[in-house]
Amino acid sequence: MKTEEIRRSLVEKGLKVTPQRIAVLEAVTILNNHPSADHIIEYIRKTHPNVSTATVYKVLDALAENGLIKRVKTERDIMRYDAILDKHHHLYCSESDRIEDYSDEQLDQMLEDYFRRKDIPGFSIEDVKLQIIGKFRQT
Amino acid sequence: MKTEEIRRSLVEKGLKVTPQRIAVLEAVTILNNHPSADHIIEYIRKTHPNVSTATVYKVLDALAENGLIKRVKTERDIMRYDAILDKHHHLYCSESDRIEDYSDEQLDQMLEDYFRRKDIPGFSIEDVKLQIIGKFRQT
DNA sequence: AAACAAAAGAGAATGATTCTCTTTTAATAA
DNA sequence: TTATTAAAAGAGAATCATTCTCTTTTGTTT
Ligand SMILES: [Mn+2]
Ligand SMILES: [Mn+2]
Ligand SMILES: [Zn+2]
Ligand SMILES: [Zn+2]
Numbered sequence A, B: 001m002k003t004e005e006i007r008r009s010l011v012e013k014g015l016k017v018t019p020q021r022i023a024v025l026e027a028v029t030i031l032n033n034h035p036s037a038d039h040i041i042e043y044i045r046k047t048h049p050n051v052s053t054a055t056v057y058k059v060l061d062a063l064a065e066n067g068l069i070k071r072v073k074t075e076r077d078i079m080r081y082d083a084i085l086d087k088h089h090h091l092y093c094s095e096s097d098r099i100e101d102y103s104d105e106q107l108d109q110m111l112e113d114y115f116r117r118k119d120i121p122g123f124s125i126e127d128v129k130l131q132i133i134g135k136f137r138q139t
Numbered sequence C: 001a002a003a004c005a006a007a008a009g010a011g012a013a014t015g016a017t018t019c020t021c022t023t024t025t026a027a028t029a030a
Numbered sequence D: 001t002t003a004t005t006a007a008a009a010g011a012g013a014a015t016c017a018t019t020c021t022c023t024t025t026t027g028t029t030t
Helices: A002-012 A020-031 A037-047 A051-067 A107-119 B002-012 B019-030 B038-048 B054-063 B106-117
Strands: A070-072 A080-084 A091-094 A099-103 A122-135 B070-072 B079-083 B089-093 B099-102 B123-136
Touching: A002 A020, A020 A037, A037 A051, A107 A122, A107 B106, B002 B019, B019 B038, B019 B054, B019 B070, B038 B054, B106 B123
Parallel strands: A091 A122, B089 B123
Antiparallel strands: A070 A080, A091 A099, A122 B123, B070 B079, B089 B099
């Protein structure tokens, strides 16, 4: 995502264009391994040494609220972030913090079909998330 | 789960039988709405006023490590616990902290079949968890 | 250029959980 | 039954990701 594109997407959402927001959105895009706030702060500070921790959290919130990034839940007490907005699932490593993307339209289709037919009494489904936990082979 | 049964299951796992462990395991069983550590502490203190917070956390860890209870992850920064050990999924309310059990053998079978056929390159699956998010109708 | 709401910065606060250290206790052996 | 001892409990401090509060700065609009 080029800087110009980032500017445009911020304006589009009615968000003020600030260097901090640009930097954070760039960081999440470039650090494409579902970075944590800490990762993002570390990365950003190389070029913007004075960015405050609180600002990064506030920016991440604003971006997530406005659908410019997604939050990725983990087993730990640490939120991770994702610049990929298309529907996809995640492969979680059971022995490290690695999280990889997993897109599978056939699977999504199957689940959608299944839950369209199958009614859960007293409950209306909004979203079905899959956490696929396992081990990555070799590197 | 009767107290005697609890004693037996602790012994079976090689865990010392302590009043605190019995109380916590009883609490998780009786508070059958996937209680948090806080809920459990509150409940236990009615009859065991001197139980320490740290002890409850340590007991919950020990019970979970030994498969006597299960951890239930939430969207929040709060762990919940489950005395039901059979395979089941959870329905998460998108507007409250309510979590209900959802068992669906047909679904499990479908997913198992799917992932037995479908290989994810470089990844070996250990577990597939489903988070079903939505709204409970009426109460 | 001025005005102003929104955003950033600094640092304290929060809160679930973990840690450290001391005391107690359940299990086992004598 | 009593003594031994490793494991567990208790108390309270520490941790640490995240949030909050308050002040200062800045992006956007006139
Ligand atoms: Mn925490
Ligand atoms: Mn927290
Ligand atoms: Zn992703
Ligand atoms: Zn359950």
